[in-house]
Amino acid sequence: MTTPKTYHVKSYGCQMNVYDGERMGELMAAQGLVAAEADQADLVVLNTCHIREKATEKVYSEIGRLKLREAGKPMIAVAGCVAQAEGEEIARRAKVDVVVGPQAYHNLPDLVAKAAEGQLGLDTDMPIASKFGKLPARRKVGPSAFLTVQEGCDKFCTYCVVPYTRGAEVSRPYAAIVDEAKALVDAGAREITLLGQNVNAWGDADGRGLHDLIVALDRIEGLARIRYTTSHPNDMAEGLIEAHASVAKLMPFLHLPVQAGSDRILKAMNRSHTRDSYLRILERVRAARPDIALSGDFIVAFPGETEAEFEETLQLVDAVGYAQCFSFKYSPRPGTPAAEMVDQYLPADVADVRLQRLQAALGRHSQAFNDASVGRRCSVLIERVGRRPGQMIGKSPWLQSVHLETDAKIGDLIEVELVSAGPNSLAGRIVAAG
Ligand code: 5AD
Ligand code: SF4
Secondary structure, eight states, X not given: OOOOSEEEXXXXXXXXXXXXXXHHHHHHHHTTOEEOOTTTOSXXXXXXXXXXXXXXXXXXXXXXXXXXXXXXXXXXXXXXXXXXXXXXXXXXXXXXXXXXXXXXXXXXXXXXXXXXXXXXXXXXXXXXXXXXXXXXXXXXXXXXXXEEOEEOOSOOOTTOOHHHHTOSOEEOOHHHHHHHHHHHHHTTOSEEEEEOTTGGGOBOTTOOBHHHHHHHHHTSTTOOEEEEEOOOGGGOOHHHHHHHHHXXXXXXXXXXXXXXXXXXXXXXXXXXXXXXXXXXXXXXXXXXXXXOEEEEEEEESOTTOOHHHHHHHHHHHHXXXXXXXXXXXXXXXXXSGGGGOGXXXXXXXXXXXXXXXXXXXXXXXXXXXXXXXXXXXXXXXXXXXXXXXXXXXXXXTTSOEEEEEOOOXXXXXXXXXXXXXXXXXXXXXXXXXX
């Protein structure tokens, strides 16, 4: 196989993968490779997700499609959590050229060189020294940029592969994060979303917590908005809640997964919070920032979940009134404790009906939240061009998509009145240029 001259990175799954995908792209560009479409590129990096079975299946079908292109082309690198979980097995099964885990992708250039010589480029180590220092500097980014500040998870929820694929919780150093945030702003970012599997567990030896990072970012001139995701209820420190009241750039949005509404199921999931302790956290957050938009993740049909326990999830959803949520059917993941509860798996049709009922309830709440936004004035950060001529799409402070007729450009922050609402987006009218 020859040395690739062009590359394409395709990311699946969470925002941390999107961030990693961008950084792998920058790494390839620094090697002199040129970005290309997937059906043209000499090297295709599939940055994979292992969280549910469906996500993993997608990788194998994408590899199959790429293999149809022409014999020996393109060079295929599997990165991300499937690479970490399956290691050499994926090379054997799918005949790919490079397998690289999420903690080792700074070595991608060496692995690609090895593959060009006809050997398997394999690296799924989780080294102590962080990869971040070995990556090229940030150059050009969109108006809304991601910044990974924390990786891994020590919570070991019984259904979840993350502690195995991403490793233990590690926080990046404060100074490195602040420097990268400044570089992102210089590269065009107006909004930064701090990322981590447990972003609110971020901390350092000097006793700093996520709110200290938020305060540091608040001081960066040119940065207009700060967000963070994903948080765990047990790491919602007082300082972070207070930051929602005191830091103007911190957007009124909190993604705080609860997963289920029944204490018995939460215990079986090893969530280490209860329905009540979760609701009490939300009360404190709402006291700090009354207009906050709440978001969550849910799993239905966890092994052994009864009808009554599922209904407790529906009641919780009604009690909270989420602005938007993600909801999933339980998917058994090899190696996790819940996957061993085989005798308690629920039939697929029961899971389907529960997911439909939950999604209907969540949809009603999203619509209600959006309806209540109509008439509000707010800033919108323009992120992309809409489908209709003259139409642009941006985000409100509450992370709603807002469609506008405007000659504003991508990256502009404009004052808007929200005029109508659907379940997934709103229409806005320009009030004044900002
Ligand atoms: N099955 C279904 N959903 C899962 N999630 C994590 N693991 C599983 C699984 N095995 C969901 C959780 C988590 C989100 C990122 O994915 O809701 O918060
Ligand atoms: Fe997975 Fe639980 Fe960790 Fe979230 S907190 S990444 S669901 S183990």
